Structures are given as structure tokens and as C-alpha cells.
Amino acid sequence: RVFIVDTYIKxxxxxxxxxxxxxxFPGVSVPSKSTIHRLVAKFRATGSVMDKKRKRTRRVLSEETLDDIGARLEACPKMSLKQLSHETGVSKSSLHIATKLLHLKP
Known part of the structure; x- marks a missing residue:
């Protein structure tokens, strides 16, 4: 990508x-005119030829789920993640992430 943009600009x-x-690059397929144009336009717009990082949406830990977990942990702070997992239906690993986000310790 860098080679293509650099060569086109020169x-x-x-x-x-x-x-x-x-x-x-003799063994590699040659990029089309539109590919070169797209890469140069991306470089001029962002200063980089790298793709944007995609943002993941949280599927399990929604606001409602986090509120529910926080309320349960405040009501019973000694509850284990295993027990909380059975009550809420959320996996232990997701609960571990939720406790970090909520700054709580089970």
C-alpha cells in the first residue's frame, strides 16, 4: 500500500x-486504477493507508445487564461469580469483565 501511494505521488x-x-512485485496481481485511486484518496484524507479499526458492539454486557449485575453485587457483595452466573445467565468470563467495568469485586 505504501509503495503504491508513494509511487503514484511521485x-x-x-x-x-x-x-x-x-x-x-512480479508474482503479485497488479492493482487496478480504482484501487490506486482509493488508496491515494484514503492517504490524503487520513494520512494513513491502514484500515480503520472496527468498533465491536457489546452483545452480552448491555447497560441493562450491567445495571442488574451491579445491583446484585451491591445487595450481596460476597456472592461468587459462579453463583451470579447461574442467577443472571451471563458467563463467568463476561461477569469478570463486568466487575472490572463497574469497579466492583465479588
Whole structure:
């Protein structure tokens, strides 16, 4: 990606960029004009050719679930994660993450 953007900016030509790529990387398929254009546009917009990190949405630990876990732990602070897991239906590993997020210790 860096080679493609660097070569295009220096040569200012898709054809020359593709030709240089073909000689530098002989066994690799040559990028299309649209791929080069997209990479250069991304570089000019963000200053990087890397993809954005995708944000994961929390599926198990929603706000309601965290509120429920917090209320149960405040009511009975000595409750084990195993017992809390049986009551809430949330796995022990997710409960461990929830206790860290809530700054609570079971």
C-alpha cells in the first residue's frame, strides 16, 4: 500500500504506478486504477493507508445487564461469580469483565 501511494505521488500516473508495481512485485496481481485511486484518496484524507479499526458492539454486557449485575453485587457483595452466573445467565468470563467495568469485586 505504501509503495503504491508513494509511487503514484511521485509519478502522478496510474500507468507508471502499475508498471513500477509489476516490476517490483512480479508474482503479485497488479492493482487496478480504482484501487490506486482509493488508496491515494484514503492517504490524503487520513494520512494513513491502514484500515480503520472496527468498533465491536457489546452483545452480552448491555447497560441493562450491567445495571442488574451491579445491583446484585451491591445487595450481596460476597456472592461468587459462579453463583451470579447461574442467577443472571451471563458467563463467568463476561461477569469478570463486568466487575472490572463497574469497579466492583465479588
Amino acid at each position: 509519478k502522478r500516473s496510474y500507468k507508471k504506478c502499475r508498471s513500477k508495481f509489476r516490476t517490483r
